[in-house]
Amino acid sequence: MIEQKHLDYLTSIVGQENIKKDKAHLIAFSYDATRERFEPDAVVFPRHEQDISDILKYCNEHGIVIVPRGAGSGFTGGALPSNGGIILSLERHMNKLLEIDMENMVGVVQPGLINMEFQKAVEAVGLFYPPDPASEEYSTLGGNVSENAGGMRAAKYGITKDYVVALRAVLPNGDIIVAGKKTIKDVAGYNTAGILIASEGTLAVITEITLKLIPKPKFKQTYMGIFPNVNKAMNAVFKSLAAGANPVAMEFLDALVIKALKQKFPQVELPDDAGGVLVGDVDGSSQAEIDSQIQTLKESFANYGSIGFIEARDEDHGKQLWFARRNASPATMIYGTKKLNEDISVPRSKLPEALDGIYAIGEKYGFQVPCFGHACDGNIHVNVMVKDKTNEKEMHDGHKAIEDIFQFVVDMGGTLSGEHGIGLSKAPFMNIAFTDAEINLFKQIKKAFDPNNILNPFKMGL
Amino acid sequence: MIEQKHLDYLTSIVGQENIKKDKAHLIAFSYDATRERFEPDAVVFPRHEQDISDILKYCNEHGIVIVPRGAGSGFTGGALPSNGGIILSLERHMNKLLEIDMENMVGVVQPGLINMEFQKAVEAVGLFYPPDPASEEYSTLGGNVSENAGGMRAAKYGITKDYVVALRAVLPNGDIIVAGKKTIKDVAGYNTAGILIASEGTLAVITEITLKLIPKPKFKQTYMGIFPNVNKAMNAVFKSLAAGANPVAMEFLDALVIKALKQKFPQVELPDDAGGVLVGDVDGSSQAEIDSQIQTLKESFANYGSIGFIEARDEDHGKQLWFARRNASPATMIYGTKKLNEDISVPRSKLPEALDGIYAIGEKYGFQVPCFGHACDGNIHVNVMVKDKTNEKEMHDGHKAIEDIFQFVVDMGGTLSGEHGIGLSKAPFMNIAFTDAEINLFKQIKKAFDPNNILNPFKMGL
Numbered sequence: 001m002i003e004q005k006h007l008d009y010l011t012s013i014v015g016q017e018n019i020k021k022d023k024a025h026l027i028a029f030s031y032d033a034t035r036e037r038f039e040p041d042a043v044v045f046p047r048h049e050q051d052i053s054d055i056l057k058y059c060n061e062h063g064i065v066i067v068p069r070g071a072g073s074g075f076t077g078g079a080l081p082s083n084g085g086i087i088l089s090l091e092r093h094m095n096k097l098l099e100i101d102m103e104n105m106v107g108v109v110q111p112g113l114i115n116m117e118f119q120k121a122v123e124a125v126g127l128f129y130p131p132d133p134a135s136e137e138y139s140t141l142g143g144n145v146s147e148n149a150g151g152m153r154a155a156k157y158g159i160t161k162d163y164v165v166a167l168r169a170v171l172p173n174g175d176i177i178v179a180g181k182k183t184i185k186d187v188a189g190y191n192t193a194g195i196l197i198a199s200e201g202t203l204a205v206i207t208e209i210t211l212k213l214i215p216k217p218k219f220k221q222t223y224m225g226i227f228p229n230v231n232k233a234m235n236a237v238f239k240s241l242a243a244g245a246n247p248v249a250m251e252f253l254d255a256l257v258i259k260a261l262k263q264k265f266p267q268v269e270l271p272d273d274a275g276g277v278l279v280g281d282v283d284g285s286s287q288a289e290i291d292s293q294i295q296t297l298k299e300s301f302a303n304y305g306s307i308g309f310i311e312a313r314d315e316d317h318g319k320q321l322w323f324a325r326r327n328a329s330p331a332t333m334i335y336g337t338k339k340l341n342e343d344i345s346v347p348r349s350k351l352p353e354a355l356d357g358i359y360a361i362g363e364k365y366g367f368q369v370p371c372f373g374h375a376c377d378g379n380i381h382v383n384v385m386v387k388d389k390t391n392e393k394e395m396h397d398g399h400k401a402i403e404d405i406f407q408f409v410v411d412m413g414g415t416l417s418g419e420h421g422i423g424l425s426k427a428p429f430m431n432i433a434f435t436d437a438e439i440n441l442f443k444q445i446k447k448a449f450d451p452n453n454i455l456n457p458f459k460m461g462l
Numbered sequence: 463m464i465e466q467k468h469l470d471y472l473t474s475i476v477g478q479e480n481i482k483k484d485k486a487h488l489i490a491f492s493y494d495a496t497r498e499r500f501e502p503d504a505v506v507f508p509r510h511e512q513d514i515s516d517i518l519k520y521c522n523e524h525g526i527v528i529v530p531r532g533a534g535s536g537f538t539g540g541a542l543p544s545n546g547g548i549i550l551s552l553e554r555h556m557n558k559l560l561e562i563d564m565e566n567m568v569g570v571v572q573p574g575l576i577n578m579e580f581q582k583a584v585e586a587v588g589l590f591y592p593p594d595p596a597s598e599e600y601s602t603l604g605g606n607v608s609e610n611a612g613g614m615r616a617a618k619y620g621i622t623k624d625y626v627v628a629l630r631a632v633l634p635n636g637d638i639i640v641a642g643k644k645t646i647k648d649v650a651g652y653n654t655a656g657i658l659i660a661s662e663g664t665l666a667v668i669t670e671i672t673l674k675l676i677p678k679p680k681f682k683q684t685y686m687g688i689f690p691n692v693n694k695a696m697n698a699v700f701k702s703l704a705a706g707a708n709p710v711a712m713e714f715l716d717a718l719v720i721k722a723l724k725q726k727f728p729q730v731e732l733p734d735d736a737g738g739v740l741v742g743d744v745d746g747s748s749q750a751e752i753d754s755q756i757q758t759l760k761e762s763f764a765n766y767g768s769i770g771f772i773e774a775r776d777e778d779h780g781k782q783l784w785f786a787r788r789n790a791s792p793a794t795m796i797y798g799t800k801k802l803n804e805d806i807s808v809p810r811s812k813l814p815e816a817l818d819g820i821y822a823i824g825e826k827y828g829f830q831v832p833c834f835g836h837a838c839d840g841n842i843h844v845n846v847m848v849k850d851k852t853n854e855k856e857m858h859d860g861h862k863a864i865e866d867i868f869q870f871v872v873d874m875g876g877t878l879s880g881e882h883g884i885g886l887s888k889a890p891f892m893n894i895a896f897t898d899a900e901i902n903l904f905k906q907i908k909k910a911f912d913p914n915n916i917l918n919p920f921k922m923g924l
Contacts, residue, residue, distance in 0.1 A: 103700045103811030148649045159647060161656070162624065175899035182809040184839040185621060185880035187610045187660045188888070188895050189922065190904050194623070194656025198649050215706050238565045244677050244747070285706070288750050347644040349565030377646040418647035426650070433650050437637035442652050444910035449903070460651065 002041040002086070006064055010044055010086070013054045018045040018092075029087045032072040032079050034425055040067065040081040045092040049168065049176060049207040055088065056205065057174025060454050067456050068201040070112060070140030074147060075343070076423030078200045078459055088205060090142055097121055098208070104182050105213045106165055111142020111206045128216040130157035133419065142206050148198035150419040152249040155280070155376035161197045168208035169196060172450040182210060195445065200421050201456045203449040217283035219290045220248070222318030225278040225301040226271050226308030230254040233276030234351035237375040240300035241348075246293065247376065249280035251325045254355065256370035260331035261324050268324050271308055278375060279325050281318070328372040329381075335368045336385035340398045344409045345418030348378040357408050358382055365401040379418035406432050427461035464503040464548070468526055472506055472548070475516045480507040480554075491549045494534040494541050496887055502529065502543040507554040511630065511638060511669040517550065518667065519636025522916050529918050530663040532574060532602030536609060537805070538885030540662045540921055550667060552604055559583055560670070566644050567675045568627055573604020573668045590678040592619035595881065604668050610660035612881040614711040617742070617838030623659045630670035631658060634912040644672060657907065662883050663918045665911040679745035681752045682710070684780030687740040687763040688733050688770030692716040695738030696813035699837040702762035703810075708755065709838065711742035713787045716817065718832035722793035723786050730786050733770055740837060741787050743780070790834040791843075797830045800851035802860045803843060806871045807880030810840040819870050820844055827863040841880035868894050889923035
C-alpha cells in the first residue's frame, strides 16, 4: 500500500479530480483482455507531459511503482498492476490528435488516441495509416507502439514499428526525451525509439508519437481461395508471394475453424468442400493493378492445389467474405468452455510444418486446436480448446500443451509472440525463447532506463 | 601500446596469419573516407563468430580497446582507432553470403559482405535489396547496418533499418546473442536489433545479418524535371508526393552544382535554363504503372513551376540523365580546394527554407555552398567550399559556417546526419542536437552493453 503522504503529493500534481482511489475505479483499472485481475493502489490521469514528468520523478525518488495504461486491451497483462502501485492512465487527457502534416505525410498524436479514430482522421484527408490490430476500435496508439501491434494489413504494409517516425517520452527519473524527428532519415545518436517500441511500458512513458502516413490506395478487392485442407493452403501462401503476389492481407482458417463457423453461423459464405481457406484483400492505385494482383493469386493458388477462388463482386460481397475470418474467434467456442490462445509466429515457409506439429501436440493431450491467423506473416492464432474449464487436470494439460507448442515453435525458428507481447502471461516462457545472455542483456537495458525498477516492473520476466 | 602478452594471446586465438602489426597494415587500417588517420596497435582478422567472442571476452577482461571495421568507407570516422587498440576487421573472413531464402524472402549474410555483391546475388534470382548507399560498390553490409545507411532509393523503399529482420552479435563480454528471427513479426523481448542498428559499432559486434528482400520491380524509367531555380524545385518535391507520386528516387541539384557540372563535364545533359533539377527513377510491375507515375510527376512538377520535363527514352538515356547527379560531388571541386561536406536532413516540406538559410550562412562567411542530395528524404549534401585550404582563417570560418548550419537545421526540426552518422567528426556537435538528458540516456545504454567501455569508445561523443 502506498502511504497517504505520497498520494497527497501526487494529488498536488494532477489535482483532486485526476486521482482516484475509490473501489469502482480500482476495479475498473484492475483487468485487461487476459481477464486476470490486480487492483492498483490508485489511478492517476495526467493532464500533460509535465504531469507525467513530475509524477515519475517523485515516484522514482520514493520507489513507487507506476504502470502506464492505454485502453487495457492487451492480451498478456502488460498494463496490469501485478505488484500494485499507481496506474498512469493516458486515456482521459492525453488522447489528442495533435497534427496531420500533409506535406511531410506524418501524423502527430498523444498516446491515448484510439487507433481507429486516427485511421478515420487521416483517411478523411486522403492518407492512410495501415496498422490495424483486431483491437483497432478501442486500443490506443500508445499501447500499439508499446506492444508493436500488428494486424491484418501487415502482409503488405508492415507493423507498428514500420510507422513510428519519432517519439517523445518521459524516463523514470522524470527526464523528457525526444527520439527521432519528422525527417525520414536520422542517424544521429542511438535509435532510442527503436528500443522503446515493443518495450511494453517498462522503459519510459511515451507522451507523443509521430507516425508515418502513406497515400490511401484508391482501389481494393477482396478474394477468397478455397483449399481441400489447410496444409495445401499454407503451402500456397509463400509460393504465391514468391510468384509476385503482394496482398494487403492473407488470412487463413483451418478445417476446425471452418466447421465451427458453418455450425455457428449458417449464413457464412464457405463452400462445402473447403478444408482450408485463405481470405484477404489486394489494393492498388488502378483497377489494372487490382486485376493483375487477383490474377496472380488465382493462378498461383491453382498451381498449388486450390479447388476454388472467389472474387468479391463489390464491397458488400467483400464484407461477406470477411465475415468468416472476423467471426473465427467466437466460432471456436463450440469446441470448449475455455480457450487457451496464443499468437506464435514462424517463418512463413514453415507454416505447413508448424500446423502439423501443433495438431500433433493437441492430439497427444487430447485437445482440438482450431487455428487461424495472418498467413503471410507466419502468425498463427493457436487455440487449445479446454472442454471443461472446471476440470483441473484438463486445464493443467492445456497449459502443458501450450508449453510444448512454444518449445516446438521456437525450435523451428519461430517466436513466442507475433503480436501480443510477453507481459505477465508469457513471462514464464522467456527461457524457452532466450538464452541467459539475452535475458541478462534485457535486464541491463531495463536498468539503463529504470535503475530503481519503478516502471511496470516484473513484466517480460524482468 | 598493448602489451606483447596480450598480442600473444590474441594470436593464439586467430593464428599468426590473422593478426598483423607491421607498419603497412597499421597504415592501411588507419584511415577512412574522412582522411583522418589514427594507427591501431594491431589488426585482427577473426575467422568466425567464436573468434570474435573469444577476442572480446579477453579484451573486456583486460581493458583492451576494440574497433570493429568493415570496408572503412565511413564519412565520420566511426571505424577509426582514435584511441588506439585493436582493429577487428570483418572483411577478410566474415564476408560470406550464407543464404538466400526464396520462400521467406530474406538473405542471410556475414557483416563483411559488400553491399553490391549482395544486390547482384539477390537480383540474379529475381529479388531486390533496395538500400543503395553511394558507397555500395565497396561498403559492407555490417557497416551499412552499423551506420543505418541510406541511398538514392530511400525515397520509395526506405533505409537499411527497414530491411534488418534479425541480427546475431557478440557483446563486449563475449556473449553471443540473437536479436530477431526470420519471422516477419516478433514482439518477444526488447527490440535489441533496433538499438544495434545505427549504433556505430559501439554496443556489440554484428556477426550475422538477416535482411528482408522484396520482388524485383519489372519496369523502371528515369525522369528529369527542370526548374528555373532550386527553391521551386524543392517546393515541387513534397507537393508532387502529396499528389500521389511515389518515385524510387528523387535527387536534386542546385544552380551552383548545375553550373559546375556544365563547366567540368560539357557532355552533361542539362538544359541551359536549368536553375534547379530533380532527377530520379520510377518503377513498377507494369508499363501502365510507370506511365501513370511519370504522368503524375510531370503534371505536378508543371503545377509547381517546372520549365521542362525529360523522360528517358531507354536505359542508356536514363544513365545519361543520371550522369549529372552521379558527378555532382566531383564537379563541386571547381569552387575550391577543400570541401567541408555534411549530410543534414530536414522534414521535406522545409527544404526550400533550409536551402535559403544554408546559402545565407555561406554568404555571411563568404563561401559558395553548392548543394545536392536526396530530396524526398529532405537529405541535403551541403558543401561549404574552401578556396584555399592552407588559409587557416578560411578553414576556421568554414567550420564556423558548418556549425551555424547544424544549429539552423536542428532549430527547424532537422538532424545532424541523415546517413553518415556521428562518429568522431560530428561528436563535437552532439549538444546541438541532443539535451543533457538524451546524452545521459545514450551513456546509460552504452554502459548497459559495454560497462568497461572497450568497444569503439568515445565515438558519438560517448
